[in-house]
Amino acid sequence: MITLESGLRIYLACGVTDMRKGMTGLAMLVQQSLAENPLDGAVYAFRGRRAGLIKLLWHDGVGLCLLTKRLECGQFAWPTATTTGRIQLSSAQLAALLDGCEWRAPAKRRRPELAG
Secondary structure, three states, rough: OOOOOOOEEEEEOOOOOOOOHHHHHHHHHHHHHHOOOOOOEEEEEEOOOOOEEEEEEEEOOOOEEEEEEEEEOOOOOOOOOOOEEEEEEOHHHHHHHHOOOOOOOOOOOOOOOOOO
């Protein structure tokens, strides 16, 4: 189980990524395409063309970590592109994404108007 800190920075790399890349290749993408430091402790998420697989890359203070998740059915919701090539997520949005749920605009729950 992964515990997400509330102050953790999480970035989604917009568009598609070659999922054959490993830690080093994804770290190079973070450095060159996103203009970020892959060793700064932030989480970077990547999705392939088929949309059923994502990879998360982060440095935990000791070493570089890579988490891969493949959905049994369905696809991960993903933005196409932005001017920076990335968007920032909250830890709750990342948790929804990893669950395979819609993280961009979750359905609002209706509250009862009367108790009883």
